[in-house]
Amino acid sequence: MQRGSSNLRGRSVPRAHCSRFSSLPVGSAGGEMAAALSRALKLPGKKGSALGEYDPLTQADSEDESEEDDLVLNYPRNGLGRDGCLGAGSSKLRGGRSGRLVGATDEAQEDEEDEEEDEDEWRERLPSKSRQDRHEMKGPQYWSHRDSSRDRSGEDRGGSGSLGGTGLGVHSAEAEAKKLRMRNAIRSAFFLVPLVCAMLVVLLCAFLIPCRKGELERLQWERALGDAGGVTPPALALWDVDGDSVEDVFLGVAEWTNETHLTQRSKIYSAVALSAVSGQVLWRKVMAESVMCIQCGLQYSSQPSPVCLLISKSILMAVNGTTGKNLSSVQMKNIESQAVLLPDLQGDSVPDLLIATLPADEALDLSLTLISGLTGAQLGRPVPFNLTGQGKLIGPLLHETQKGAFYILFGLGNVEAISLRDIYIRATGKMPVTQALRIKDPKWEELRKTNSSSFIDIYRGSEHVEFMLPLVAGFGNNRNALDTVSNLNSTRSDWVLVYGSSKLSVLRQRDMHKKWTFSSPPIHSQPAAGHFSDDGVLDLFFQHAANGVMEAQVIDGATGVLLWSAEFVCPRLVLQTSAISTSTGQSAFLFWASEPINALKNVSKTTVAPGVAAAEPLIRKLFLLHPVYPTILLELASTTDTTVTSAVSYQEHLKDASYITVSSRPTPDSEPSARIVKRMSLRAAIIKAQIVRLGESNKTGTSTKTDAFEVKKFFQCLSFKRQ
Numbered sequence: 001m002q003r004g005s006s007n008l009r010g011r012s013v014p015r016a017h018c019s020r021f022s023s024l025p026v027g028s029a030g031g032e033m034a035a036a037l038s039r040a041l042k043l044p045g046k047k048g049s050a051l052g053e054y055d056p057l058t059q060a061d062s063e064d065e066s067e068e069d070d071l072v073l074n075y076p077r078n079g080l081g082r083d084g085c086l087g088a089g090s091s092k093l094r095g096g097r098s099g100r101l102v103g104a105t106d107e108a109q110e111d112e113e114d115e116e117e118d119e120d121e122w123r124e125r126l127p128s129k130s131r132q133d134r135h136e137m138k139g140p141q142y143w144s145h146r147d148s149s150r151d152r153s154g155e156d157r158g159g160s161g162s163l164g165g166t167g168l169g170v171h172s173a174e175a176e177a178k179k180l181r182m183r184n185a186i187r188s189a190f191f192l193v194p195l196v197c198a199m200l201v202v203l204l205c206a207f208l209i210p211c212r213k214g215e216l217e218r219l220q221w222e223r224a225l226g227d228a229g230g231v232t233p234p235a236l237a238l239w240d241v242d243g244d245s246v247e248d249v250f251l252g253v254a255e256w257t258n259e260t261h262l263t264q265r266s267k268i269y270s271a272v273a274l275s276a277v278s279g280q281v282l283w284r285k286v287m288a289e290s291v292m293c294i295q296c297g298l299q300y301s302s303q304p305s306p307v308c309l310l311i312s313k314s315i316l317m318a319v320n321g322t323t324g325k326n327l328s329s330v331q332m333k334n335i336e337s338q339a340v341l342l343p344d345l346q347g348d349s350v351p352d353l354l355i356a357t358l359p360a361d362e363a364l365d366l367s368l369t370l371i372s373g374l375t376g377a378q379l380g381r382p383v384p385f386n387l388t389g390q391g392k393l394i395g396p397l398l399h400e401t402q403k404g405a406f407y408i409l410f411g412l413g414n415v416e417a418i419s420l421r422d423i424y425i426r427a428t429g430k431m432p433v434t435q436a437l438r439i440k441d442p443k444w445e446e447l448r449k450t451n452s453s454s455f456i457d458i459y460r461g462s463e464h465v466e467f468m469l470p471l472v473a474g475f476g477n478n479r480n481a482l483d484t485v486s487n488l489n490s491t492r493s494d495w496v497l498v499y500g501s502s503k504l505s506v507l508r509q510r511d512m513h514k515k516w517t518f519s520s521p522p523i524h525s526q527p528a529a530g531h532f533s534d535d536g537v538l539d540l541f542f543q544h545a546a547n548g549v550m551e552a553q554v555i556d557g558a559t560g561v562l563l564w565s566a567e568f569v570c571p572r573l574v575l576q577t578s579a580i581s582t583s584t585g586q587s588a589f590l591f592w593a594s595e596p597i598n599a600l601k602n603v604s605k606t607t608v609a610p611g612v613a614a615a616e617p618l619i620r621k622l623f624l625l626h627p628v629y630p631t632i633l634l635e636l637a638s639t640t641d642t643t644v645t646s647a648v649s650y651q652e653h654l655k656d657a658s659y660i661t662v663s664s665r666p667t668p669d670s671e672p673s674a675r676i677v678k679r680m681s682l683r684a685a686i687i688k689a690q691i692v693r694l695g696e697s698n699k700t701g702t703s704t705k706t707d708a709f710e711v712k713k714f715f716q717c718l719s720f721k722r723q
Contacts, residue, residue: 417458549568657720
């Protein structure tokens, strides 16, 4: 009895609970109560269907229930231990809730005897009437709850026997706790993973984008190189020779010697390679005469570095593009054209070259000379042609027909074609050894003037030809490349023909018929081909000037219809337009002009005349036109320098293009003008560009205003790609 009483005191049962038992009746009801308590103490437990599976965590917190249920249901378990047989050191017997359950058989039996003695003592103390009333007041629901609690108590003891499942409740509690920790870890992962991803995106936007912008700025530079030598366009070419994946700049330069006496000063001519990244000189090659043309990209199997050709009036020199070291040279007279890349004529797996010469004393005696691409030596002798006509030299251009036959197009005022096979036979006196020269195109052969003539008429008329070029996007941006890929499309396309100074036509290559003809005032610049409309056909941008007004126009390449036009103050400058492919699938057009006519206040065609405000320097501006906003121009740059030539370089990894210009800049003290080479990132220039409106109207004729923020956002998201 004393030990049982001590166990009860360890449980700290409230007095209110004990007072309730004092009113229980003594008799049969008391016997039933004792039997129930005995069964709860000795019989194996069962799972209650109404309460579900046993949860040790829930059972451990069962003291939150009502005081009555706490006494009746929890007291027997407190005596034995809620989770099985408790050892002498159990924390639950000391008022604790979380202790490891260890038990022994003798201690469990001793605790049962103590419980029975306590039960008898309480039964004797409680009045019978009070016990009877309390027993009657308890409903079936109460006793079923009590039985379920006993069943759970039996489960805690191990199922079959009071001591058979010692520690199983602890394992179940540990498993539940482990599952709970796992669920918490999963919830934390679901929260942290999106958070980490969001942080990475923020870091990319905060750090990588400024780095890209910084890289765009880094590719911009300006460098002065020698004397300008008037407004004659110098030789200019682009090719990557230092392995940084950015096209470097090659330029023909003229400089004065440093002699003290002016009468003894003379010019030194050279070809210079500039790094695209920094503008520093990579190498310099001194030449005996002015460099007319520089071309790069020729590859030798024995030469890993690209080969560059330096062409002057009487010499063609091949140099190593990386070091400038001389590889080969050939002496010629009166070179009039750049080199034309040909297919392999000798079977050495290296493309060969063709050069046109025009002796001064025989103005109509044009000669075509074949050059070995491997050794730089002449192949045979020059092939002369007695051309009837006058005007500027057209070509030579290489064309490959649909049958795979090769023809050379050239002429003076008129345009003729001759088979490359015939040129090779006449130059070497041998039959062709490569398959490329054995193919004939019957349709082209039928176009010969006579059976005995070698010429095929491409264009012949009373109006002289001013320009003839392949209808290829980006052909004029940098047409000095000698690699096969760059020349592939230009040898299989239709042609753009400008004749009579004011007529523009497109010739179909399969039959030399004109698709359409457009008449305009005199055209002063070579047309640029690009996609202005979205019909997939290349359109043409060109400029013409008259009466102090320069007009820029875009003609539909499919129909010859005018698509766009704008008038500007005449900049007294003739510079070719560049068409650049963009991420929208259409092209952006870069051109030089002065102020737009409709942007000037109180300015009309009659007030703008040549020589007006001649004392003031003329400001020339670089404009960008995109078809999405045809009534808006972006002013990328403005200068008082006279830009004489330009080229476009692409940076694939940045989705950007660089605009390289060569300008003549006046110097003080009557010194010769300086030659200025400048590289500008288009995307960086767009960020700082100014919006110039040409006048906006919709189909109903009412004025509309395009939002400046929308325009800026579009152009800043615009990227450039190679044609």
